[in-house]
Amino acid sequence: MELGLVGLGKMGGNMRERIRRAGHTVIGYDRNADLADVHSLEELVGKLSAPRVVWVMVPAGEPTQSTIDQLAELLEPGDVVVDGGNSRWTDDEKHAEELAAKGIGFVDCGVSGGVWGLENGYALMYGGDKEHVAKVQPIFDALKPEGDFGSVHAGKVGAGHFAKMVHNGIEYAMMQAYAEGWELLEKVDSVENVREVFRSWQEGTVIRSWLLDLAVNALDEDEHLDGLRGYAQDSGEGRWTVEAAIDNAVPLPAITASLFARFASRQEDSPQMKMIAALRNQFGGHAVEKK
Numbered sequence: 174m175e176l177g178l179v180g181l182g183k184m185g186g187n188m189r190e191r192i193r194r195a196g197h198t199v200i201g202y203d204r205n206a207d208l209a210d211v212h213s214l215e216e217l218v219g220k221l222s223a224p225r226v227v228w229v230m231v232p233a234g235e236p237t238q239s240t241i242d243q244l245a246e247l248l249e250p251g252d253v254v255v256d257g258g259n260s261r262w263t264d265d266e267k268h269a270e271e272l273a274a275k276g277i278g279f280v281d282c283g284v285s286g287g288v289w290g291l292e293n294g295y296a297l298m299y300g301g302d303k304e305h306v307a308k309v310q311p312i313f314d315a316l317k318p319e320g321d322f323g324s325v326h327a328g329k330v331g332a333g334h335f336a337k338m339v340h341n342g343i344e345y346a347m348m349q350a351y352a353e354g355w356e357l358l359e360k361v362d363s364v365e366n367v368r369e370v371f372r373s374w375q376e377g378t379v380i381r382s383w384l385l386d387l388a389v390n391a392l393d394e395d396e397h398l399d400g401l402r403g404y405a406q407d408s409g410e411g412r413w414t415v416e417a418a419i420d421n422a423v424p425l426p427a428i429t430a431s432l433f434a435r436f437a438s439r440q441e442d443s444p445q446m447k448m449i450a451a452l453r454n455q456f457g458g459h460a461v462e463k464k
């Protein structure tokens with residue numbers, strides 16, 4: 174099938190390549206002309222056959238809103254817009270309503286996989302009406318990992334981004350636990366090879382995970398993370414997860430504590446946040462601050 178893809182950064186560019194490898198046609202637009210196949214949204218829409226599917230992969234907030242506003246004026250009834258960025262689920266409901274007024278479908282999709290998704294596939298959580306999801310399904314199938322798992326129609330509009338938000342909240346807490354353990358191991362005199370302790374956990378332990386593998390990768394590159402500043406940004410989903418927990422009276426002590434630990438990292442050069450920063454760089458290509 175044909176897909177229009179808006180946003181060809183670290184995630185979008187690799188997604189375009191994976192979809193093409195599956196035999197689909199992707200026409201990509203990005204503000205960076207060196208990355209783009211076309212030079213405007215108008216040209217992108219004009220090159221797609223109806224009914225069109227356009228996937229938006231730009232930063233949440235105003236960039237996503239602006240892109241959807243423009244597409245609403247360019248697309249036709251029967252077309253579908255997919256928001257694959259990290260938008261807040263409440264924005265999805267508004268976008269779906271705005272597009273529905275013009276007969277255009279909307280699907281929200283939480284995407285996880287970072288810079289490794291091109292080869293490993295992307296975990297996908299999507300929300301929307303079944304008829305709209307069905308129009309995008311070949312693309313979901315191309316992006317997901319091999320096998321029976323890795324993608325889910327999570328529910329109504331907003332469900333995809335809500336599920337991805339909770340995923341990222343869990344990710345915050347898992348990274349924080351690894352970081353705290355790493356700092357404690359580094360602190361004591363008796364443990365002389367912290368990196369190899371982490372490596373030994375990769376097989377046969379209940380805490381083995383892809384994040385642990387990435388922690389070992391980071392320590393192989395910089396054994397004591399001396400080159401990093403102990404500062405870790407939060408991209409929004411952790412805050413939204415805690416806010417949703419408050420709204421629904423659900424206790425989230427581990428996730429909440431991990432979010433506040435990131436805030437603390439902005440007040441001092443935190444050893445734990447060196448590991449958090451290293452992990453975020455490993456799985457998502459997120460920027461780190463060097464000393």
